[in-house]
Amino acid sequence: MNSIHKTVIASLLLACALNAQAAVTISDAWVRATKPGQEVGAAYMTLNSSDWSCLTKVNSTDAGAVEIHSMSMDNGVMKMRMLEHLELPAGKPVKLAPGGFHLMLFDLKKPLTAGGKLELLLTFENEKGQTESKKVTLPIK
Ligand SMILES: [Cu+2]
Numbered sequence: 001m002n003s004i005h006k007t008v009i010a011s012l013l014l015a016c017a018l019n020a021q022a023a024v025t026i027s028d029a030w031v032r033a034t035k036p037g038q039e040v041g042a043a044y045m046t047l048n049s050s051d052w053s054c055l056t057k058v059n060s061t062d063a064g065a066v067e068i069h070s071m072s073m074d075n076g077v078m079k080m081r082m083l084e085h086l087e088l089p090a091g092k093p094v095k096l097a098p099g100g101f102h103l104m105l106f107d108l109k110k111p112l113t114a115g116g117k118l119e120l121l122l123t124f125e126n127e128k129g130q131t132e133s134k135k136v137t138l139p140i141k
Helices: 003-019
Strands: 024-031 041-049 053-059 063-074 077-083 086-088 094-096 102-108 117-126 131-139
Touching: 024 117, 041 086, 041 117, 041 131, 053 063, 086 094
Parallel strands: 024 131
Antiparallel strands: 024 041, 041 094, 041 102, 053 086, 053 117, 063 077, 063 102, 117 131
């Protein structure tokens, strides 16, 4: 292989690396059905990012606001805390599940009825500060 070929291949590989966004896989996403009159809901899922990234923002057209929360036991009392962002280590799944991390939906515009669906827009930011938004449809359970 001559050096021109090598240069072409090297620049192609570089272009691929630059185009590669942190690929975040979203699985097991679901949202809990609300009781009548309840205006707050919670959504759960597993996030797996190929490269280090952060979940920085969540939006829904069906909720006034969506916050990222953590939950932990403090002297036998469950405590929730709002997080500015949720860190996703490279290749390590982060589970949002009852009793732990969750997305809290405020000012729900409609009741979340079991069997229905809810759409969320998740925004991720990678190490370089590039953002990427992903739409997720969650079954209501
Ligand atoms: Cu919460």
